[in-house]
Amino acid sequence: MQLKGACIFGQSGGPTSVINSSAYGVFKTALESDCITRVLGASYGIKGILNDELFDIGLEDPQELSYLLNTPSSALGSCRYKLKDPAVDDTDYKRILEIFKKYDVRYFFYNGGNDSMDTCNKVSKYLLSQGYECRVIGVPKTIDNDLYGIDHCPGFGSAAKYIATTTAELYRDAHVYDTGSVLVMECMGRNAGWLTAAASIPALQGTAPDLIYLPEVAFDVEKFLAAVEKKYKETKNCFVVVSEGIKDKNGKFIAEYATAGASAVDSFGHKQMGGVASYLAALVKERTGAKVRGIELSLLQRCAAHCGSRTDVEEAYMMGCEAVKAAVNGATDKMVAIERLTDCDGYRVRPILLNLDVVANAEKKFPLEWITEDGAGISTAFLNYALPLIEGEPEIKWENGMPRFAKLKKIIAK
Amino acid sequence: MQLKGACIFGQSGGPTSVINSSAYGVFKTALESDCITRVLGASYGIKGILNDELFDIGLEDPQELSYLLNTPSSALGSCRYKLKDPAVDDTDYKRILEIFKKYDVRYFFYNGGNDSMDTCNKVSKYLLSQGYECRVIGVPKTIDNDLYGIDHCPGFGSAAKYIATTTAELYRDAHVYDTGSVLVMECMGRNAGWLTAAASIPALQGTAPDLIYLPEVAFDVEKFLAAVEKKYKETKNCFVVVSEGIKDKNGKFIAEYATAGASAVDSFGHKQMGGVASYLAALVKERTGAKVRGIELSLLQRCAAHCGSRTDVEEAYMMGCEAVKAAVNGATDKMVAIERLTDCDGYRVRPILLNLDVVANAEKKFPLEWITEDGAGISTAFLNYALPLIEGEPEIKWENGMPRFAKLKKIIAK
Numbered sequence: 001m002q003l004k005g006a007c008i009f010g011q012s013g014g015p016t017s018v019i020n021s022s023a024y025g026v027f028k029t030a031l032e033s034d035c036i037t038r039v040l041g042a043s044y045g046i047k048g049i050l051n052d053e054l055f056d057i058g059l060e061d062p063q064e065l066s067y068l069l070n071t072p073s074s075a076l077g078s079c080r081y082k083l084k085d086p087a088v089d090d091t092d093y094k095r096i097l098e099i100f101k102k103y104d105v106r107y108f109f110y111n112g113g114n115d116s117m118d119t120c121n122k123v124s125k126y127l128l129s130q131g132y133e134c135r136v137i138g139v140p141k142t143i144d145n146d147l148y149g150i151d152h153c154p155g156f157g158s159a160a161k162y163i164a165t166t167t168a169e170l171y172r173d174a175h176v177y178d179t180g181s182v183l184v185m186e187c188m189g190r191n192a193g194w195l196t197a198a199a200s201i202p203a204l205q206g207t208a209p210d211l212i213y214l215p216e217v218a219f220d221v222e223k224f225l226a227a228v229e230k231k232y233k234e235t236k237n238c239f240v241v242v243s244e245g246i247k248d249k250n251g252k253f254i255a256e257y258a259t260a261g262a263s264a265v266d267s268f269g270h271k272q273m274g275g276v277a278s279y280l281a282a283l284v285k286e287r288t289g290a291k292v293r294g295i296e297l298s299l300l301q302r303c304a305a306h307c308g309s310r311t312d313v314e315e316a317y318m319m320g321c322e323a324v325k326a327a328v329n330g331a332t333d334k335m336v337a338i339e340r341l342t343d344c345d346g347y348r349v350r351p352i353l354l355n356l357d358v359v360a361n362a363e364k365k366f367p368l369e370w371i372t373e374d375g376a377g378i379s380t381a382f383l384n385y386a387l388p389l390i391e392g393e394p395e396i397k398w399e400n401g402m403p404r405f406a407k408l409k410k411i412i413a414k
Numbered sequence: 415m416q417l418k419g420a421c422i423f424g425q426s427g428g429p430t431s432v433i434n435s436s437a438y439g440v441f442k443t444a445l446e447s448d449c450i451t452r453v454l455g456a457s458y459g460i461k462g463i464l465n466d467e468l469f470d471i472g473l474e475d476p477q478e479l480s481y482l483l484n485t486p487s488s489a490l491g492s493c494r495y496k497l498k499d500p501a502v503d504d505t506d507y508k509r510i511l512e513i514f515k516k517y518d519v520r521y522f523f524y525n526g527g528n529d530s531m532d533t534c535n536k537v538s539k540y541l542l543s544q545g546y547e548c549r550v551i552g553v554p555k556t557i558d559n560d561l562y563g564i565d566h567c568p569g570f571g572s573a574a575k576y577i578a579t580t581t582a583e584l585y586r587d588a589h590v591y592d593t594g595s596v597l598v599m600e601c602m603g604r605n606a607g608w609l610t611a612a613a614s615i616p617a618l619q620g621t622a623p624d625l626i627y628l629p630e631v632a633f634d635v636e637k638f639l640a641a642v643e644k645k646y647k648e649t650k651n652c653f654v655v656v657s658e659g660i661k662d663k664n665g666k667f668i669a670e671y672a673t674a675g676a677s678a679v680d681s682f683g684h685k686q687m688g689g690v691a692s693y694l695a696a697l698v699k700e701r702t703g704a705k706v707r708g709i710e711l712s713l714l715q716r717c718a719a720h721c722g723s724r725t726d727v728e729e730a731y732m733m734g735c736e737a738v739k740a741a742v743n744g745a746t747d748k749m750v751a752i753e754r755l756t757d758c759d760g761y762r763v764r765p766i767l768l769n770l771d772v773v774a775n776a777e778k779k780f781p782l783e784w785i786t787e788d789g790a791g792i793s794t795a796f797l798n799y800a801l802p803l804i805e806g807e808p809e810i811k812w813e814n815g816m817p818r819f820a821k822l823k824k825i826i827a828k
Binding site (some may be wrong): 071073168176179301 | 425429442457458461485486487488489491492494522578579580582583584586587588589590591592593597615616618619620621644692707709710712713714716717718719721723779801804805806807812814815816817818819821
């Protein structure tokens with residue numbers, strides 16, 4: 001069963017606060033492994049393999065590598081690159097195999113969300129079809145928490161903690177004058193409302209938003225305006241949180257009304273979202289005459305490592321370690337995942353392995369039973385799920401008043 | 415010199431992350447003072463006096479009061495209420511005197527920026543003119559750092575730390591793909607560029623934005639677009655930071671072009687700003703075709719207590735304590751301020767007193783000599799000034815994964 005050779009690790013898709021925690025788990029475990037002869041990092045994900053741009057991680061300073069634990073945003077660079085169906089065009093696959101052979105790569109770890117697991121799955125199946133022995137393991141990552149088959153995804157906990165904290169802070173700011181105001185906050189999450197739902201957590205402090213809209217429920221602009229107006233008339237205030245991905249009953253993104261036809265599309269065919277908060281804010285202003293502000297959390301929610309969740313950092317690190325351990329022990333064509341143990345007191349998880357083709361491209365939505373009947377709130381059942389995930393603060397090293405992030409040398413492998 | 419009586423403390427103007435740290439300094443010192451017989455908090459600043467809505471702070475739980483140290487946004491409520499010239503209309507002043515007499519108020523502390531110091535100054539002068547003995551001390555507050563006569567203002571350090579940290583994080587996110595992008599980030603600061611300049615601090619990590627525009631230098635849209643285009647062509651990336659208050663050479667706010675005539679004006683006659691980032695982002699997109707994102711830090715930068723500066727928290731607290739001590743010792747018609755000692759190694763400050771009429775309505779701009787010659791960068795001289803102000807992290811109590819903020823009972827005084 002023992003397989004000796006180099007490994008390549010790549011980061012893919014939108015970054016998170018803890019994607020580098022997983023990288024550190026992979027690097028540390030791989031560098032210490034007897035089976036793995038060389039640890040390579042792909043520059044900009046799968047593109048780094050296609051371009052033969054690989055970093056020799058063994059040449060990095062171990063201290064700097066350890067700072068990866070709390071360094072946000074893919075340190076090696078990321079990509080949104082969709083591999084073609086190999087039956088139609090196998091150019092990329094041949095190139096990948098060529099590079100793998102060149103460096104004697106026998107381990108491939110790919111860190112990303114459902115699109116990236118599609119890449120990982122295709123590479124895995126192709127290598128199998130070619131009889132090239134290489135163990136392929138996906139490492140989960142997404143702030144959206146929409147990965148299938150996993151209790152929760154590394155990246156979500158930190159983004160959720162940032163959103164809960166920011167909501168609690170904004171709530172206080174939004175109630176500071178007696179003259180009244182309406183605040184519309186926009187969270188990421190194209191199809192799944194997990195992140196938006198995290199704004200409900202400050203209910204525990206009595207500072208939850210008044211209205212929360214997830215993409216899982218059809219959004220009715222008229223109903224929304226009526227609800228805001230009612231709340232504003234009653235209390236002079238209304239704090240609304242919406243997902244960037246809210247859609248009307250015909251499935252059309254509200255953001256599309258906002259951008260009035262301007263539709264940037266990424267390479268996976270997803271429309272670029274954003275601007276819902278300011279669009280709805282303008283509608284509310286027109287309707288109520290209130291002082292209205294739209295706030296888009298934008299990239300902030302996915303890179304605020306300074307407000308990361310310790311649980312999330314540790315689990316992301318664990319996923320990286322477990323991916324390497326599983327591969328060294330013979331696993332391939334899998335994604336490491338997190339299972340929550342229910343037959344115990346308190347919060348406990350264990351790593352499990354899922355088949356890549358089950359995970360690839362599948363989406364896990366927010367459960368409808370956790371959305372209140374009016375479609376504008378989150379039930380407390382969600383708190384039991386979410387609270388352990390935002391628990392604890394990471395030990396951040398501060399320097400010059402700012403978090404000290406990893407500075408890698410990124411020496412190209414020969 | 416000993417004067418016995420009640421005190422009123424009020425919070426005014428836009429809140430900060432540490433305005434309640436000053437409140438705690440005032441409350442703690444006043445509650446422990448032999449001269450101050452009763453500690454009252456005004457609901458929504460000066461309005462709470464006019465409306466006879468005063469909270470009895472002595473009835474609050476001391477533990478909850480201590481949480482004020484790290485609780486953002488004016489806990490008592492704030493206002494933007496401009497007192498009329500008493501020579502024209504003294505109705506409000508008569509009412510204030512009536513309330514002061516009702517509660518035997520002999521100490522008045524008012525926490526705010528330059529507009530609030532105008533209020534404080536007017537109340538002080540009126541009480542003097544009426545021969546009513548009451549010691550009036552202003553307590554400085556503003557994230558903008560534009561208060562005159564003070565080395566730096568409580569509130570600025572925490573906002574600057576948040577902006578520096580966020581910039582360092584966003585820089586990494588904005589460079590994560592090799593496909594290139596332009597990021598335009600917008601900071602607060604209507605007339606003074608201090609906050610925007612804080613985005614230059616990550617230069618120490620090698621992750622400073624490429625272009626930084628302050629309101630102190632006339633903004634030339636064409637020059638800006640050319641600079642962005644050049645940088646983007648060279649590096650495939652450009653990270654721009656602008657102040658909400660940048661103006662063209664005729665003094666017209668760029669935000670006014672953005673909002674196309676829609677001009678909300680607050681009670682001090684300031685136009686409501688915002689939207690510059692998305693406006694400039696759209697122009698850049700048109701010019702370069704790049705993937706462009708506009709991010710407005712909005713309220714986040716003034717309420718992110720979870721990323722506060724320990725130095726700032728401590729100084730804000732100190733200002734509150736010193737205001738009470740100075741008043742008890744006989745001072746009146748003053749604002750407490752911070753002086754930075756230059757005849758010593760390292761960073762040291764001491765509290766001083768300034769005349770209220772010198773501070774009221776005056777503005778301290780960002781020094782032109784700290785702006786680079788091209789008008790689009792900050793010189794390193796600013797770092798010597800700013801670094802001590804963002805140093806240290808406050809000891810925050812976390813609960814349920816979120817900062818535990820103060821919950822006051824706010825019992826109306828009889």
